[in-house]
Amino acid sequence: MTRDEITTGLAEILEEVAGVNPDDVAEGKSFTDDLDVDSLSMVEVVVAAEEKFGVKIPDNEVQNLKTVGDAVSYIAAQS
């Protein structure tokens, strides 16, 4: 899976869970500051991402995933 494909997949999840416009999702964007994803919605995003990409994202990793790019890198390394 390419980084672009993972970003697109995350954008689909973010739209479903938090109503984020897919056009706003890019690697440099912060989940909380730029995309307005609150902590409970972030939990939903992580669980949905695990399912979609077939990876495990432990809770202690989630705090390191500040930006979409961080999540893309983590998922790319796992899958």
Added chain:
Amino acid sequence: MSRPDVVVTGLGATTPLGGDVASTWDAMLAGRSGVSALTQEWAEQLPVRIAAQLAVEPSEVLDRVRLRRLDRSEAIAIIAAQQAWADAGLAGSDLDGERLAVSVGSGIGGATTLLAQDDILEASGPRRVSPHTIPMLMPNGPAAWVGLELGAKAGVHAVASACATGAEAIALGLDIIRSGRADVVVAGGTEAVIHPLPIAGFSSMRAMSTRNDEPQRASRPWDRGRDGFVLGEGAGILVLERAEHAAARGARVYARLAGAGITSDAYDIVQPHAEGEGAIRAIAKAIADADVAKQDIVHVNAHATSTPVGDMLEIGGLHKALGDHPVLSATKSMTGHLLGAAGALESIATILAIRDSVVPPTINLDDPEPGLTLDVAAHKARHMEIPAALNNAFGFGGHNVALVFARP
């Protein structure tokens, strides 16, 4: 210091008869039933396959992402509160949040969320359970969401007294304003538990009508053919306001919330007291608290749920506490029983009856009980002057609440 008057300045509702107060009231005056057959697959095996479902789905009002985080009872409380707030002329106002409180309760709470998430837990494991589960099922959820929506900082309160909840929440609002803790209280009730488990539970109590072939004729308070209540869903919200505060901002006033009476039976967990003793005391307390002459209370919106025992006990209680002059309505004949929202929706009907000088009809009263010795506006609305009116609400647990509304 004299006790402040409390008035009603805003109304909001979403009900089986309409998505707002105006459409609900129009349907009530026309004697329409909001009851229909449950066509969902899950209803097929239930002994009860009728209910009064919302006329307007919350998804037509609130956006999809917001609804993912709300129990249905919370969503409709927010919708009704938004309506009441705008109706009171408070949308976009600079009202001090520290003078605004919320008192909104539910009879059962977020049961459908609990059951849906339990299905997920069983099927997919704990990690799949939504992180929104707790704020969706907590019983204070509707009050808290309404408080967030409107910026209430003087306290948000969640009364729980089963089918008396909506009325008791309004009574608490009256207390809050009288005690000086707030100038405005957004008060009412909400309920959305049309789901097989609550239906099976009430059904096992033999409390519900099984007139599955005639949904619109199933809710028939005081009729000899009645066989139980019909479950309804919806929310009703009132804006209560210190009268001087309302006058100072030039607010339109629907009615005065003149008084409230609350008692408990200490008799049985679900059976009403055999002589309606607690109900009589609640009505008497409300009348005394209201300082309104009994003869001016010419209309009662009764609790009358269409159950064999409760309906007639209330008649006896009204006779003893109020006399033989009031004209009654059982609007549950049209809306079904909204449980924790019933007392709020019926307060709205009581207030509009005063405003429009009209007693709403009681439909399906084809063969009145011989013991129905009080006058009922059967089948058709009746126009008459209403200086003051009473709303009763009783709940499992032995809760009795009576509210007196009067012309401003």
